[in-house]
Amino acid sequence: MMMNGSIKYVDGKEMIGEGVGFERIRRITGYLVGTLDRFNDAKRAEVNERVKHTVSREVQL
């Protein structure tokens, strides 16, 4: 997995995390595959275009 980078001193303050991205886990075709950066181009595009589905009252059971 991703390393968190090493401590760097900025103005005498210990800083960490430079260059470290966020991990984004998404479902791909029924399974998870770890972070988005491992998706192929088409699947990445698909994830980007996904819209949310509203849960309306009618779902109430």
Added chain:
Amino acid sequence: MIQTIVKRDGRCVLFDIEKIANAIFKAAQALGGNDYETARELAEQVVAEMERQGNENPSVEQIQDTVERILINTGHARTAKEYILYRAQRTRVRDMNTRLMKTYEDLTYKSALENDVKRENANIDGDTAMGTMLKYGSEGAKQFYHMFVLNPAHSKAHLEGDIHIHDLDFLTLTTTCCQIDIEKLFKGGFCTGHGFLREPNDIQSYAALACIAIQSNQNDQHGGQSIPNFDYGMAHGVAKTYRKNYIRNISKGLTLFADLEDGDQAAKELNARVEQESGLKPVMADDNGYRDRELPELCKLVDEQTALKIQKFAVKEALKETKRGTYQAMEALVHNLNTMHSRAGAQIPFSSINYGTDTSPEGRLVMESIMKATDAGLGNGETAIFPIQIFKVKEGVSFNPGDPNYDLFKLACRVSAKRLFPNFSFLDAPFNLQYYRPGRPETEIAYMGCRTRVIGNNYDPSHEIVNGRGNLSFTSINLPRIAIRSKGDVDFFFEELDRKMDLVFDQLMERYQIQAKKRVRNFPFLMGQGIWLDSDNLGPDDEVGEVLKHGTLSVGFIGLAETLKALIGEHHGESEYAQNLGLEIIGHMRKRVDEQGKKTGMNFSLVATPAEGLSGRFVRIDRKLFGVMEGITDHEFYTNSFHIPVYFNISASEKIRLEAPYHALTNGGHISYIELDGDPLKNLDAFEQVVRYMKECGIGYGSINHPVDRDPVCGYTGIIDEVCPRCGRREGEAVSVDKLRELGVWHENAGNCGYCGDIHEEAARIPNPVD
């Protein structure tokens, strides 16, 4: 006078007329000709013709053109045709070799970031040595099959994008996947090929061996591995663990109160006597009267009051230890399945586990533990990506308040709302319920995590079960292309669809014929250890063709939405008319598949193709052929199977209602997703309502998507837009260590790895001390 010629690679070599004569002679020979002299004369005419044109240093291509012309002009039309065919074939081979080398070059010098081929399947790390090695093999194998193994019609259809033969690199090697009956496997122990493993004796070994079984089988097949009866299988391990813990705690009590030299020995002997005489064992439910039978034996060593006290202590302690042991075992299983490797180290085994219906205390503990371990996450709180977990929803068992496993259903919703797993399978959907026989877990539908479904059985209707079976291979049809070519003519669409289906039926059967010739020794675990149904009756040199008939041959499809758009201008989310046509199309495919099954006795099935690598392939080719067409080829991907397009605005209930009928038609597998907004943990009711609605509408297998982001620096897991809600940093930015200290997420001993588990989350975990 021609002295030299220019070869294709630009080199200049000495001219040899015999080479031309030989090529002509070979073409004539293929037609039964046997006259070298004529070939030689024709070759001389070729040379004369070239010299007449003043070409003193011709290229190979120019010579070949002249040979063709001379052959035709001199009345050797059939030889000319043969020569042209031979030439085309050589060109094809040369092109393929060049293409393969280009592919190899990209694999070698480009990182996965730049090279889409390396990211075809996200769970293979294409940047590692073994991952790249696997890709070399895979790409080379594909070229070989296209050139020498596949029926040219099938190869052409695949290359041109009419159909997609999945896992083509494994064409001659193995089959897709298997549902491992873990109960049967463990009975009496098994062999992984390098030594025998005895029948496990406690839950920790059960869990460890389950991982090994998945790993071993994964190496015998090209798809994933699923355990359909995880709760039932693991429950045996819990029962054994409880019994051992109970006896050990009796021993502690005896050591303390009876002043025995060897309490262990006494407790073991006492237990053996009681078990032998009563046929009862200490069980977690503590409801079988074992203790009543044990009491008089204990009273021989201590007074009755003390005996009762020892029993009470043993029950309490055994339960506590069993719970802890089971949690640890499940935690280890999740960790193992996310770290262990298969396939030359390139891939984490693709594992799925199904559970939900075992109502025994042991089975329930297994489920509670695996879900809590999943909830807790991996070492630094990361979301586990394997095993894919599928919770079986069944009325009267795990669905309604009052059902024995309703609490576990609630837990499943909560864990899924945080970790995306479990997914939910619905045993009451009519097409699943038809196989269900109470008390026979092998008749409960199970899904491969990706969505594959295997239960019906044309070949052997007495075995309509999930255990020991799986998919053999599958091939998908490019539905949108047929629709585009139909230009609105629906009748033509169905005719062309039939032709494509016939092609795929043939191709699947030809692939099966190759698979059928394999022998048990080619699958040391899958067949050698009797995992596959009926393979336990075969010897190492027996062919597997007959038992493989328990598996499915699946026809898949992609892009129903784009298909409808091309045919009538609307997809099934946009009008009821489109929905009806969609159901007609998929219904027709199912009918054809069923007929083919009846005709051949093979398990042909219709699958809503998962399409990871395929999602972009067809549309890329089709855009080249037909240009950008709105709602059809204007995205980077074709919409998955029968799904409503991901970019279409629709309510959750409407999406579920529209997609559910396709689940009934796709007997080879299906899944529907709902994308929830916000953090579903904050709205668990909505989450559960969606699952309940799926069940009511007849969905077979479904799951709910929501973003799971994580900041590896401070360890926050949840939704992260631009800024991490915990530490306030943006992607790529640094954050001060003081800030992390303040938040209580900085571990001084972590050196420069920073975050090492959330202290607050740690505290909430089930304690995990080492004894």
